[in-house]
Amino acid sequence: MNRLHCVLAIILSAIILYGCTETDGNVITVQEVEVHDYETPKQITDRYGIDTTSYEIINGKVKRNQFLSEILDDYNISYNDIETLIRNSGDVFDVRKIRAGNNYSLYLKKDTARRLEYMIYEHDIINHYILDFKEGPVIRKMERPARLELKYARGSIKTSLWDAMFDYNINPVIASELSEIYAWSIDFFGLQEGDMFKVIYEEEYVDTISNGVNRIVAACFNHAGTEFYAIPLIQGGEESFYDLDGNSLRKAFLKAPLRYSRISSRYSDSRLHPILRIRRPHHGVDYAAPVGTPVQSIGDGRIIMQEYQSGSGRIVKIRHNSVYTTAYMHLSGYGKDINVGKYVKQGDIIGYVGSSGLSTGPHLDFRFYKNGYAVDPLQVDAPPVEPVSEENREKYEKISKVMVQLIDSF
Numbered sequence: 001m002n003r004l005h006c007v008l009a010i011i012l013s014a015i016i017l018y019g020c021t022e023t024d025g026n027v028i029t030v031q032e033v034e035v036h037d038y039e040t041p042k043q044i045t046d047r048y049g050i051d052t053t054s055y056e057i058i059n060g061k062v063k064r065n066q067f068l069s070e071i072l073d074d075y076n077i078s079y080n081d082i083e084t085l086i087r088n089s090g091d092v093f094d095v096r097k098i099r100a101g102n103n104y105s106l107y108l109k110k111d112t113a114r115r116l117e118y119m120i121y122e123h124d125i126i127n128h129y130i131l132d133f134k135e136g137p138v139i140r141k142m143e144r145p146a147r148l149e150l151k152y153a154r155g156s157i158k159t160s161l162w163d164a165m166f167d168y169n170i171n172p173v174i175a176s177e178l179s180e181i182y183a184w185s186i187d188f189f190g191l192q193e194g195d196m197f198k199v200i201y202e203e204e205y206v207d208t209i210s211n212g213v214n215r216i217v218a219a220c221f222n223h224a225g226t227e228f229y230a231i232p233l234i235q236g237g238e239e240s241f242y243d244l245d246g247n248s249l250r251k252a253f254l255k256a257p258l259r260y261s262r263i264s265s266r267y268s269d270s271r272l273h274p275i276l277r278i279r280r281p282h283h284g285v286d287y288a289a290p291v292g293t294p295v296q297s298i299g300d301g302r303i304i305m306q307e308y309q310s311g312s313g314r315i316v317k318i319r320h321n322s323v324y325t326t327a328y329m330h331l332s333g334y335g336k337d338i339n340v341g342k343y344v345k346q347g348d349i350i351g352y353v354g355s356s357g358l359s360t361g362p363h364l365d366f367r368f369y370k371n372g373y374a375v376d377p378l379q380v381d382a383p384p385v386e387p388v389s390e391e392n393r394e395k396y397e398k399i400s401k402v403m404v405q406l407i408d409s410f
Helices: 002-018 068-075 079-089 161-167 173-181 390-408
Strands: 020-022 028-030 055-061 103-109 116-122 127-132 138-143 147-156 196-206 209-223 226-235 238-242 262-265 268-272 279-282 285-288 294-296 301-309 313-319 324-334 349-353 363-370 373-375
Touching: 068 079, 068 103, 068 116, 079 138, 147 161, 161 173, 173 196, 173 209, 196 390, 209 238, 209 390, 226 390, 301 324, 313 349
Parallel strands: none
Antiparallel strands: 020 028, 055 103, 103 116, 116 127, 127 138, 147 196, 196 209, 209 226, 226 238, 262 285, 268 279, 285 363, 294 349, 301 313, 313 324, 324 349, 324 363, 363 373
16 A cells, blocks of 8 residues: 555655656556756845845944843843953954944844844944944954046125025035134134135045035135135145145134243143132133233234223233134233224234233233133144245145136136
């Protein structure tokens, strides 16, 4: 009986696989038909080299104050595995530096165990990290390729440089870059309607996503009818911008507002006030000098304050550009024609040492502000003012000619 079943099974299989036609009597002739092999799903490999058809992928974002161990805890990754991961990959990436808000992807094996075999952490747009628990545990770094794109932009001022960036759909970082380049030449608080700018710059892209402005290649700003070109040149190992005559667009400050003095008190976040006898910040430098010693402006700028204040006494405040402002306090008197709105040059006398306000004796309290915040005047690096050197003059002339032609072409 079993033998008969086997024979019938073989015949039935032949009929199913090949089909059949009956000829003479009990003779069965099989007719061969084309049989297609079973097609397995094609592999789909992502940019990390992982076959995504084998995994369930879960995407997420790092939460505030969340550690890597908390993310992995739900997927049966032991602390021993995490410690091994850190030990094997310390020179690649410190997992303690994962940032809140950054993306990650978890690759879970498509089986009943759903084992986590890979985690992709996107540290920034370029640097991604593969946490490999299948072959490791180990971390591998993957740098996404970036490209630089040369861009041209132009616009005119209606209200402010910042607003112009949005009016003309220009990367707003350009406003900050131009403010830095022209900080010593143009007062960006005094821009006029109709002022115009042109800028050539490099922007970095990863795929189609911008990774920000890489550098300004050249620029021209027309302010109050005067054109200010900015031409780059690497000199002394540092890239700076120069005008068409080869003069630096940056100007240095004087090292001190007094010619003959000594420092009696330095910048501090907690100084014992000599009169109030309490500790409080002293965000300036005190220069001890006799009453009447001339006080100089450390740089070109416009006076924005000239008044008497109870604590500071007679004070003069000068805005040098859109970045830097200085203040001179406890004056005994003001220089000639020193009034709000007056433009002063570096070295001009703006007042005289005194002891007005809360003061124990004659001195100048000198304050330095960068972008509205007090900084230590003794730590401010004076920018270079050297013009294009003679040895670089020919090179600069060629660069300048090409850049001006590019700027004037659009």
